[in-house]
Amino acid sequence: MTPDSVEIAKAAKEAFEISQLIPTEERVKALHSICVALQANKNEILSANADDLQAAQGEVHAGRMSESMMKRLDLSKGDKWDSMLQGVRDVAALPDPTSVVTYASELDDDLELYRVSCPIGVLLVIFESRPEVVVNIASLAIKSGNAAILKGGKESTRTAVLLSKAISEGLSQTSLPQTYIQTIQTRAEVSSLLGLDQYIDLVIPRGSNSLVRNIQNSTRIPVMGHADGLCSVYLDETADVEKAVRVVVDSKTDYPSACNAAEFLIVHESLLKSIWPVVAEALIKSRVHLQCDPSMLDTVRSLEGFDTFVQPANESSFLTEHLSLTMSVISTPSLQDAIRFINSHSSHHTDVIVTENELAASVFTRGVDSAGTFVNASSRFADGFRYGFGTEVGISTGRIHARGPVGLEGLVIYKYMLRSKANKGHTVGEFGAGKKSYKHKPIVAEAVPF
Amino acid sequence: MTPDSVEIAKAAKEAFEISQLIPTEERVKALHSICVALQANKNEILSANADDLQAAQGEVHAGRMSESMMKRLDLSKGDKWDSMLQGVRDVAALPDPTSVVTYASELDDDLELYRVSCPIGVLLVIFESRPEVVVNIASLAIKSGNAAILKGGKESTRTAVLLSKAISEGLSQTSLPQTYIQTIQTRAEVSSLLGLDQYIDLVIPRGSNSLVRNIQNSTRIPVMGHADGLCSVYLDETADVEKAVRVVVDSKTDYPSACNAAEFLIVHESLLKSIWPVVAEALIKSRVHLQCDPSMLDTVRSLEGFDTFVQPANESSFLTEHLSLTMSVISTPSLQDAIRFINSHSSHHTDVIVTENELAASVFTRGVDSAGTFVNASSRFADGFRYGFGTEVGISTGRIHARGPVGLEGLVIYKYMLRSKANKGHTVGEFGAGKKSYKHKPIVAEAVPF
Structure with a gap:
């Protein structure tokens, strides 16, 4: 436990507590001040x-960093800078996720209960490479009223330090504490912070599977995120061939390294001589490598590119998030079996059925135990922007709090405020057999009236 | 890892997955069949x-069990049996927390997104002593569509085994699997199950602080519950004396061993000669022992019972959940200091202000970072029944998913169902610069239409 980490965590908690008494308008003001800074x-x-880029180039030459990672570092490319700033303004313009009354009830005359959304507390956000994530996450935390401690990748340290300085400058123009958003640089600090569950309320890792898994394995603090994106497309007995081709190709090829890209294709065995060869042909044309169930090879053997792109599945085919133009393919005798296969092999992220049968659609969407269950639509729709949340905190494959693409709503919880306006206040001793009983009369209120 | 535990956990997950395809009416039918059984x-x-009671009497004689624990075992006392059954019927009659649409949006023509509530999965519920909790929790799990594994206290094993048998009998009258609700008997099984996060989705411990803490410390599975109930009442500068007396006495004495009983009394220093002695007198009359800040002793020294009931606070006074007729008392120079004290000493469960000042009420309810922040009302109101939830799964001091008294809503999460009705299905490649843009038009729907 580094003493510094304890100080950082304490300061974050204190900043959070102070912020609870500051009007929410200050948070919007902070976002605009950050843009100015x-x-x-x-x-x-x-x-x-x-400078970060130059150092990264050295790492790439030495074979210690991938070209694509280096490219993600570059803040001056295209409209990246402007869209980073626009992102902050967009978040500022979203509706306030806090102070929303979600339940209100008159328990008795002059005794009113309000459940009202509020921030969670202190977030620890750990991410890799792209430096603009510092600004992105800081905006989301500020907008939702959470204090945050941010740790970016060491490749972007020089950039991140200055971005953080600008964030602090922005905060200093408001009544929010500058320790509301803090950044840390080392893994040792992260390890220490992961032990401080008395100060830190939620950890949000954004990055590779191994980053997320390591964090999940090393803290008692709740973690929001997803380790794997093992998504699948199932072609039902009644699938339409054009929908099958379009949905499978888009799910696999639109952005293969995204977590919502499909890794598995499951084909009803009645389609092996009809739709499967057409879909396989389209995938091969899109340069997708297919790792197939042996039973599926025969009907596609005559396709152009078979030798290059098709091979039998191996034992890891249905355990692997390819994140590339590779797809594992299996056939199934029934919808029920497809659902069972998905429930035991997918990562409960997003799974798709292509079908013309309403009942099959209904059974699949209910029976598949994933955050997203789609009918005749690409798995790539599983995304906060596409869902209409305005922005995305991340995608969660957890089953509590927030599931699937998480918008600002995922950064709030609620508290109960109860007020007695009675002359003598309220005691529970006034209620019970032979005494008063509870009214539980709904109150219509958009905000807490005190 | 006992192989049995793995089988139990697998069976629970399988039962959950099968249950997803069974109409929700079967769950209500199951509850009524359980009553009959x-x-x-x-x-x-x-x-x-x-027999359990007799064995417990032996334990009490031998000094290994408390009298009150033994009493909690008794299922035949008063109307306990009937109210246990009525509890099941009450849960059956509550609105279904699943299949509720909480967000629906038309992303494009013929592309509809629905966020719909659904069960979490497999619950592991661990509790102590009172055998009727088996029935209570089984009802909540069944009603909300979750599979459950239940572990009661060893004192009530004989009773619990037969209650579970009746639950299985009830389930067997429906199409739900009998493994939907399973019971286990040993701590070794619990330890094994706590490691099986691939099958178990949420742990709910109901019992002593040490039970809850031990579980929180030994699993990666999310835990819903509260380890401590350190609640406080703050008497503000403007407190009304009658409200102060009534709220403090009720908060402390209505049911001292409950988690929502107040343990701390915080008194604004301007009240030391006025309201504090009146409140102290009322507490002493209710046989409450006071552990006071030395500065507070002088003004109550002349009270009858002072020698017996009042003593200086010691170093553990403000760290202890007394769970008895003892209250720790401290004075504070300001509302801000009271809030700071509560945020750093309370367990973020429920805290109360007694005040006549609207601004103080507003500052306190927002500034105190607890699940319940109350004005002129007893901390004992923090309860699912009193809040109007019909029943209570437990009280959570966590900050994600569910906070405060948790009703059936705390046992559900949601999934996203997306359906394309377009002739060609939907791909994300159709959207973007120069192509289609998302509509995000709200849909009014109470249920998913497919």
Whole structure:
């Protein structure tokens, strides 16, 4: 336990508690001030970013970093800078997720109960590589009223330090404490913080599977995120061939390294000579490598590209998140078996059925125990922006609190406020057999009236 | 890892998955069948309960069990049996917490998204002593569509085995699997199950602090519950004396061993010669022992019972959940200090302000970071029945998923169902710059239409 980490965590909790008494308008003001501070420091930040990039180039040459990782570091490319700032303004413009009354009841004359949304507390967010995530996450935390401690990848340290400085500058223009958003640099600090569940309320890892898994394995603090994105498309007996081709190809190829890209294709065995060869042909044309159930090879053997793109499945085919133009394919004798296969092999992220049968659609969407169950639509729709949340905190494959694409709503919880307006206050001793009983009369209220 | 535990956990997950395809009406039918089975086996169950009681009497004589624990075992006392059965019928009559649409949006023509509530999965519920909790929890799990594994206290094993048999009998009258609700007997099984996060989705411990803490410390599975109930009442500068007396006495004495009983009394220092002595007198009359901040002793020294009931606070006074007629008392120079004290010493369960000042009420309810923040009302109101939830799964001091008294809503999460009705299905490749954009048009729907 580094003493510094304890100080950081304490400061975050204190900043959170102080912030609870500051009007929510200040949080929106902070976001706009941060935009101003970022813009004012643009040159300095992009110059630090160039230094990070140069160092990364050295790492790439030495074979210690991938080209694609290096590219993600670059803040000056295209409209990345402007869209980072626009992102902050967009978050500022979203509806306030806090102070929303979600249940209100008159328990007795002059005794009113309100359940009202409020921030969770202190977030620890750990991510890799792309430096603009610092700004992105800081905006989400500020908008939802949570204090946050952020740790980015070491490749972008120079950039992140200056981005954080701009965030602090922005916060200093408001009554929010500057310790509301803090950044840390080392893994040792992360390890220490993961032990401080008295100060930190939620950990949000955004990055590779191994990052997420390591974190899940090393803390008692709740973790929101997903380790795997093992999504599947099932072609039902009644599948339409055009829908099958379009949905499978889009699910696999639109963005293969995304967590909502499909890794498994499950084909009803009645389709092996009809739709399966057409779908296989389209996938091969899209340069997708297929790892197939042996029973499925015969009917596609004559396709152009078979030798290059088709091979028998191996024992890891249905355990692997390929994250590339590779798809594992299996056949199934029934919808029930497909559901069972998905429930035991998918990561409960998003699974798709292609079918013309209403009952099959209904059985699949209810029987598949995943965050998203889709009918005749690409798995790639599983995304906060596409769902209409305006922004995305991440995607959760957990089963409590928030599931699937998580918007700002995933960063709030609620508290109960109870007020007696009676002359003598209220005691529970007034209720019971032979005494008063509870009214439980719904109150219509959008905000707490006190 | 006992192989039995793995089988139990697997069977529970399988039962859960099968149940997803069974109409929810079967769950209500199961509850009524369980009532019938319990009633049919009443004599046998009460006779086993008498055996448990007799064994417990031996333990009490030997000093290994408290009298009150023994009493909680008794199922034949008063209307306990009938109210246990009525409890099951009450749960059956509650609105179904599943299949509720909480967000629905048309993403594009013929592309509809529904967020719909659904069960969490497999619950592991661990409790102590009172055997009727088996029936109570089984009803809640069945009503909300979750499979459950239940472990009661070893003192009530004979009773619990027969209650479980009746539950199985009831389930066998429906299409739900009998493994939907399973019971286990040993701590070794619990330890094994706590490691099986691939099958078990939520742990709910109901019992002593040490039980809850031990479980929280030994599993990666999310835990819903509260380890401590350190609640406080703060008497603000403007407190009304009658409200102060009534609220403090009720909060402390209505049911001292409950988690929502107040343990701390915080008094604004301007009240030390006015309201504090009146409140202290009332507490002493109710036989409450006071552990006071030394500064507070002088003004109550002349009270009858001072020598017996009042003593200086010691270093553990503000760390202890007394669960008895003892209250720790401290004075504070300001509302801000009271809030700081509560945030750092309370268990974020329920805290109360007694005040006539609207602003103080507003600042306190927002600034105190607890599941319940009350104005002029007893902390004892923090309860699912009193809040109007019909029943209570437990009280949570966690900050994600569910907070405060948890009703059936706490046993559900949601999934996203997306359906394309378009002729060609839907791909994300159709959207973007120069192509279609998302509509995000709200849909009014109470249920998923497919």
